[in-house]
Amino acid sequence: MKKFPFCMLFSLIFIIVGCGDSSSGIAPENMYVAPYIHSIAIPCKAETKDGNATYQWYESTDGSTSSGVAVQGATDMIFTTPVYNRKGIYYYYCTATVEGKTAISNVSSVAYTALPTLYLNTPDGVEITSNEDWMDDATISVVGAHDENWDFDNLKTSIKGKGTASWERPKKNYTLRLQKNSEIMGMPEEKRWILLANYRDKSFMRNETAFYLSETFKMSWTPHGEFVDLVLNGEYKGLYWFGETVKVDENRVNLYEPLDIFNDDDKSYLLETEEDSADPLYFQSGIRKTPYIVKNENWMLDNDGNITSGGKGRLERLNAKINVLEKLLYPDFTEGMETAACSAPNEGYSTMLDTDSWIKFWLVNEIMDNKKLETPEDCFFTFNIQNIFKAGPVWDFETASLYQRSSCTQQNTLYYDALFKSPAFTARTKELWDTYYSRTDIETFIESTRDAISTAARYDLMLWGSKSNDPSGINRKDFDAYVDFLKETLNKKISVVNKFIENL
Numbered sequence: 001m002k003k004f005p006f007c008m009l010f011s012l013i014f015i016i017v018g019c020g021d022s023s024s025g026i027a028p029e030n031m032y033v034a035p036y037i038h039s040i041a042i043p044c045k046a047e048t049k050d051g052n053a054t055y056q057w058y059e060s061t062d063g064s065t066s067s068g069v070a071v072q073g074a075t076d077m078i079f080t081t082p083v084y085n086r087k088g089i090y091y092y093y094c095t096a097t098v099e100g101k102t103a104i105s106n107v108s109s110v111a112y113t114a115l116p117t118l119y120l121n122t123p124d125g126v127e128i129t130s131n132e133d134w135m136d137d138a139t140i141s142v143v144g145a146h147d148e149n150w151d152f153d154n155l156k157t158s159i160k161g162k163g164t165a166s167w168e169r170p171k172k173n174y175t176l177r178l179q180k181n182s183e184i185m186g187m188p189e190e191k192r193w194i195l196l197a198n199y200r201d202k203s204f205m206r207n208e209t210a211f212y213l214s215e216t217f218k219m220s221w222t223p224h225g226e227f228v229d230l231v232l233n234g235e236y237k238g239l240y241w242f243g244e245t246v247k248v249d250e251n252r253v254n255l256y257e258p259l260d261i262f263n264d265d266d267k268s269y270l271l272e273t274e275e276d277s278a279d280p281l282y283f284q285s286g287i288r289k290t291p292y293i294v295k296n297e298n299w300m301l302d303n304d305g306n307i308t309s310g311g312k313g314r315l316e317r318l319n320a321k322i323n324v325l326e327k328l329l330y331p332d333f334t335e336g337m338e339t340a341a342c343s344a345p346n347e348g349y350s351t352m353l354d355t356d357s358w359i360k361f362w363l364v365n366e367i368m369d370n371k372k373l374e375t376p377e378d379c380f381f382t383f384n385i386q387n388i389f390k391a392g393p394v395w396d397f398e399t400a401s402l403y404q405r406s407s408c409t410q411q412n413t414l415y416y417d418a419l420f421k422s423p424a425f426t427a428r429t430k431e432l433w434d435t436y437y438s439r440t441d442i443e444t445f446i447e448s449t450r451d452a453i454s455t456a457a458r459y460d461l462m463l464w465g466s467k468s469n470d471p472s473g474i475n476r477k478d479f480d481a482y483v484d485f486l487k488e489t490l491n492k493k494i495s496v497v498n499k500f501i502e503n504l
Contacts, residue, residue, distance in 0.1 A: 030108040031236040031463060033229040035117040035144030040081045040110050046096035046103070053096040060091040065104050068093060084112035087455040089462075111229070113456035116145040116185065118195075118228040118242055120174075122159070125233040131161030134177065142185065142228070150185045162194065171199040171238055171464050175245065185226050187244060188251035195230060196241040199464065200471050201398045203482040204239060204457050205449055209490065210368050210397040212445050217360040217436050219392050221253055227453050239453060239460040246270070246380055246395055248296040253393060256385050261299055263310035268384040269318060270295040273376040280307040283315060286323040287333050290376065290414065294318070321387055325352045329418035340412055344421040354390040358419065359429050361391030363436075366410045367493050368400040373413045402472040404489050408500045426504040433501045440494060446487040454479065 034040045046053035057079040058068030071079070071092075079092060090112070094105040119141040122128060128135060139154040156179035161167045174195040183189040198204045204227070214222040225243020229236070248255050248270050255268035271292045276282055280301060281294035294300060300311035307315070327333070328349040330342040365373045372378050378396040383389050411420050419425045457479040469475060476482050 030106065031459070032108065032110045033117050033231065033236055033459070034081060034084055034110050034112045036114060037083055038143060039083055041078055042081070042092060042108055042110075043078045044094035044096065044105055045077060046098070053098050056095050056097075058093055058095070060093060060107060063091045063107055063109065065093050065107060081110055087112055087114050089455065089459055109459075109462075111455060111459040113229055113239075113453075113459065114144075115239075115453065115456050116150070116226060116228045117143045117231060118240070119143065119231045120159070120195075121233055128159060128161060128172070128174065128232075131163060131167040134158040134160050138176075140176065145185055146226075147186065152184075155179075155182060166197070166199070169197070169199050169468070171197040171468075173197050185242075187224050190244065190247070190249060190251060192245050192247050194225075194243060194245040196225075196243075196398075197238070198241060198398060199468055202457075202461065202465065202468075202470060202476070202479065203486045204241075204453055204460075204479075205446065205483065205486060206368070206397045206400050207241065208449060209442075209445065209486070210364055210370075210394050210400065213364045213367060213440070214360070214392070214394045216439055217363055217432075219360050219364075219394065220357065220390065221393050223252075223393060223395065227456065229456055229459075236459075236463070238463055239456040246272075246295075246393055253380075253382060255296070255382060257296070257298070261310075263313060265310075266314055266317060266385060267299055268296075269382065271381045271383060273379045273381075275375075275377070280305065281311075281315060283319045285319070285326055287326040287330050288339060288414070292322075292381075295380075318383060321352070321383070322389070325349060325389060326415075328352070329415055340417040342418065344423075345418045347422065347424060349418075349422070350424060352387055352389055353415075354388050355425060355428055356432065357390040357392055358415070359425070359432050361394065362410060362416055362429075363433070363497070364394050365413075366408055366497055367490065368397050369403065369405055369409065369489075369493060370397055370400040371409075372396065372399075373410050376414055379414075399471045401486055401489050401493075402470075404492055405496060408496060411500075420504070430501055430504060433498070437494075437498060442487060442490045442494065446483060446490070450480070450483050 032040050044055060055075050055077055057071045057074035059071055060068045079094065081090070081092070090110045091107050092110065093107045095102050120138065122135060122138045126135070136158045138157050138159045140157055141153045141155070142151055145151050158177040160175055162173040162175045166173050176193045176195070178191045178193070181189040181191055184193065196207065198207065211222050223244045223246065225241045228240050228242045230238060230240040244252055246253060248257065253270055255270065258265070258267060261267060272295050273291055274293050275291045276293060279293050281297060282291065284291055294315065300307060300314065302308050328346045330339050331346050332343050333339065380393055380395055381389065381391055410416065461479060476485060
């Protein structure tokens with residue numbers, strides 16, 4: 001494997017003009033990251049009309065040019081930082097002197113976070129401006145991964161923005177489509193990957209905590225990823241989560257996918273709850289009016305993105321099957337009636353619904369206090385060829401765990417208003433909770449993650465922190481304050497869930 005250069009080169013420019021006059025170029029602070037066992041080379045260029053400049057580099061303790069200490073021997077135009085062995089944020093600046101006149105450069109910061117650094121480069125450094133159109137011929141590299149065998153250089157990829165409302169925010173989410181299936185940082189090979197900004201989550205942990213709970217409860221598949229420092233076209237962009245996106249694949253959401261089917265044949269489906277009636281694979285269920293979109297569109301759409309006759313038939317049959325399930329869940333429903341007012345479900349629902357997955361899905365969403373389940377929005381489900389409806393995988397918890405609740409709030413969402421009236425469902429909920437309650441160690445998980453990302457989080461907040469408000473409306477002091485609140489909120493909510501289940 002091609003090794004990444006030992007030193008990475010960045011530009012720091014200021015100008016000294018005239019024989020006897022000097023001035024310094026003022027620019028925003030340059031922010032860089034130093035990968036594991038790599039140095040950063042920072043050039044300082046003084047342009048003069050006459051004479052040669054002499055240089056001296058300084059390290060600053062507070063990021064100002066008033067507290068600098070000269071770095072012994074650092075008198076060249078290029079300063080090579082040490083190879084850091086202690087996480088932290090380091091500050092440097094340079095002076096250049098011509099004929100007794102001295103100019104001071106802007107300050108550069110270098111963070112050593114001990115996280116992998118992901119370098120993403122577009123052709124000629126072109127800006128990524130679309131969340132719909134792919135930009136081809138980009139490359140990604142990973143340096144300083146936890147396992148040195150995970151480092152790689154210039155893997156070809158296409159890239160586009162991700163999200164609708166989130167795409168309007170300063171710190172962007174991105175989707176990558178590699179040229180070929182690749183294993184990245186120990187995760188199974190695939191083409192599709194995602195870079196999550198977690199812009200509205202200043203703990204940076206809400207999604208990762210939901211994934212931790214999903215793994216603890218042994219859901220069928222949980223997205224995996226790694227925190228990374230992102231450098232886009234040479235510019236530091238912050239702390240990101242790089243990982244697997246929800247997609248039908250044998251290494252991800254593993255559903256039966258036929259090689260060929262006839263118009264009257266059905267398939268397995270990955271569904272997302274999303275209100276987008278313009279999507280050709282959108283439909284609403286009959287009783288709950290739940291908005292679903294089929295996400296694995298093979299055997300559904302033609303090359304122009306229009307639904308085929310076979311796809312239309314499959315969509316209608318899928319809708320009809322979900323309507324059968326809803327009639328079992330709400331046996332005495334009549335038009336205009338609130339589903340919560342219906343009698344207990346016909347226990348025959350269990351032949352169509354995977355009870356364990358729905359319990360685990362509720363547990364994750366309830367503990368995380370994920371309000372998106374109430375809409376529902378950005379929730380994933382599968383309906384397989386055996387007509388079994390499963391909940392999950394879990395996804396998108398950036399705005400979860402905002403408040404400290406004294407009661408459960410998700411038991412009346414989606415189909416849970418019926419399921420919690422089912423004796424079989426409540427009994428199984430108790431059984432599963434008895435199994436997993438003692439295994440749920442939020443304290444250890446949160447503190448371990450805090451330790452892993454603390455420097456990267458502080459560096460990210462230097463870049464983005466003052467530009468975003470927490471969705472709760474409460475902006476806390478710093479990264480540690482957000483993490484402390486998340487930990488306290490989750491521990492309290494687990495106690496609430498435990499009491500709720502005890503009283504079922």
